[in-house]
Amino acid sequence: MTNKKNRNIKEEAFRYLFMLSAFVAVVSVFAIAFFVFYRGLKPFVGGDHGYSLFQFLSGTEWRPGKNTFGILYMIIGSIFATFGAILIGVPIGLMTAVFIAELAPPSLTKIVRPAVELLAGIPSVLYGVFGLGVIVNVLKNYSPTAQGQSLIAVIFVLTVMILPTVISISETALRAVPKAYKDGSLALGASKIQTIFKIMIPAAKSGIMAGVVLGIGRAIGETMAVMLVAGNPIAGIPTSLWDKIRPLTTNIALEMGYASGLHQDLLFSTGVVLFVFIMVINLILNSLIRKKIG
């Protein structure tokens, strides 16, 4: 009797401990969202330190000293860089996933998979240092602007950075395809490659898309690595791959240390724009996952 009671108390205690732990994440996300939105929306609701939301979102020049704060060129830069990284990174990542899941002999899998996992664990600032020391240096020789800091340098760095995400999630999705699909296709006389492209990839589609969306999230939120290779100019919508860009994330990281007053609030506003991007990406991700289950 007492034993059973003690056990029940223990069970309950741990239940609440787990629940409390779960609340840490929930409270954190609400605290961060509240803080960023509170500071970031302040400039647009009037007061002494006000700024026009329209000018903020449509401006193409960022000169805090002159009270000019426009982030349109940063939004476009962030979108271009992310899109470019997805365009190059997804085909490479998907093919790597197919290779690991379907084609590679076990001996090669033993090399490729740990390499991908290691790639995921490298701190982002090291990607940046590599990008500045190698990618920027090589690009410099081909660039019409005589410098390597550019949109294309950012795309290259982000491509490598999203690979682990795309590969591991696509691989999991490919492995989850029922074996009967593959066997059936092979039994009907389709070749291995035909089976992969006509059966495996379509069947794993929603899982692969989830990997792509997570990759987009990683690319658009990346800060340290891109700050070193983007060039971070104070104005100008990028019109070529050789143009420098200032992604939304680096704008915050560059200037938060010194900013005060309206300047600081508008850096939070930049964060709000970034937050909205991430929320949209998460909504898309959730609907993809729901579709997969349903």
Next chain:
Amino acid sequence: MKKIALLLSGLLLTAILFAGCSSSTDNGSGDTLTGEIIAGGSTSTKNIMEATGEEFAALNPDVTFEYNATGSSDGVKGADDGTYMLGTASREIKEDEKAWELTEKIFAYDGIAVVVHPSNDAVADITTEQIAQIFKGEITNWSEVGGANAPIVVVSREDGSGTRGAFEELLGFEDALTKDATIAEGNGNVQSTVAGNENSIGYVSFTYIDDTVKALSVEGVAPTVEDVLNKTYPISRPFVMIYHEDNLSDAAKAYIEFLMSADGQQIVEDEGGIPVE
């Protein structure tokens, strides 16, 4: 049942949370300095003032130190009207300000070096006018300043940086930086960005000059500490402390003594300034 469990887990969590906090009740002894030192003025001296003030307050626990970065002119005015016990300015004291008969004490110098890639042999000297034109985007090719026929890659600092503010102010092109400029975060990143590109030009604090970049002489004067101290190097300025002797508390006097001491001057150097001796 449930309540007991909740209480238990609550207690457990509280215990975890408070385990890290230990009470400290040790008192500093032997020092008689007390009171509040209120200083203010130049934004460029902020780091030095706060670092030395923090150290001074740590040595004298009963003294609190406050610095308000409101600008050099405000520092001089505040020192005169008593708003600040100690004012600072990151420029020479002007003629009309001299009429207030404030005591002036230079506690540090600030020097900014213009750096290019070491392979840029053709350019060794540059005028302040040319530097301003390059950073405003009016000169865009090295051939216009005696170098090879190659585009100039301008590297500057993030907005709000004290070095950038001083550089633009001393060369007279505030907020007119070309939009083609590459922005690097911190002196170190400017240095490595310039070191990585043959066509680049940037500017850093003196402490960041090394083999990876070449520091240009400006108006024929090399960027050396001696030439800053004898006021021949153009892109430099004094950090001046101004005050009325009568306004000083014992704590404030002791702080000035500390700032000018070897320890204080070491902090000046750590914060990127040039010590006065």
